[in-house]
Amino acid sequence: MERCGWVSDDPLYLSYHDTEWGVPDYDSRALWEKLILDGFQAGLSWITILRKRESFRAAFQGFDPHVIATWGEAEVTRLLANPGIIRHRGKIEATIGNARAWAVIEANEGFDRYLWDFVGGQPIQNEWQTLAEVPAQTDISVKLSKDLKKRGFKFCGPTITYAFMQAVGMVNDHLVTCPCHAPVRQAAPDRRFGTMAKG
Template identity: 60%
Template sequence: MTQGCTWYGEDPIYIKYHDHEWGVPEYDGRALWEKLVLDGFQAGLSWITILKKRDAFRTAFAGFDPVKVAAFGDDDVERLLQDAGIVRHRGKINAAIKGAQAYLQIEQEIGFSKYCWDFVGGAPIQNNFTSLDQVPTSTPLSTAFSKDLKKRGFNFCGPTIVYAWMEACGMVNDHMVGCPQHKAVQD
């Protein structure tokens, strides 16, 4: 029996996220970077925790303006460590700043969106999973992508984080075949 997506449960925030954001192809480079940063902050936590704090993250990180975040210094790190609205983890905060610097370099060289989408040949990979147990937590592609991101200066972007980010940004369509969003993303 084919089932739809069930991972998001009954929380209205999660339902809205699933139905309107998750898996929808994202081509804006800045938005891709924001989602990568948030996926890095999610490491070891539940995604709903990050979703509930997303507005606070946006405020704390200057609207995820990579130019501003790339210029953050020690005072900003200390300010962020005191911000109860976000995940207060020095390593993740420093990774976001370093990631902003890496983002700017890639953006200048080839464009961050092009860089990301080139990994999947410019279009979403269309999976046809019928149950959650078929969905991988990482793939050889997410492993290669992760290694390249790290080589370019990103942190908190292991293969599992990168695969989750690729799903969220629509680089892979992992909506279940029985989910109405599967066809919407496919089209």
């Protein structure tokens, strides 16, 4: 069996594909971090983000949205001078706004539950044979994108939200020929919310 065709032979990329991508994640803070990093990836390759992830975590205080929600121009200026991250003012400012939007959702319903409601609380198990079959976005990612934007999030278009859904295991998009497909299917779910999908 061969891994999904999008992954290179870079050890960092291989580790991410084999141990992280597609594994269901139910932690509100971790989910927010991954959504933010997917936003930073826009226009770039994912391996670029992976190589800078630890620098991102250091620069953004472990991606603690409660902390980041209090930031202002001084922190934006500091981050724009940090060569270890993607120095994009719009994305940095969006991260601060997204932290504030996260805090509202987290307080009212739980960010994890909010996200997982879009797939009925359980991962969607796809059966793709080739990369050509895997969509760039779906009806659900479009709904998620629109709802996030309505709640104040930025850099969360439907392609970004679908990449996010793939990464956090809301969908299992490992090809059926990939050795990770079956283990990811068996790993899900370890927690069910018992809710119906939105939309």
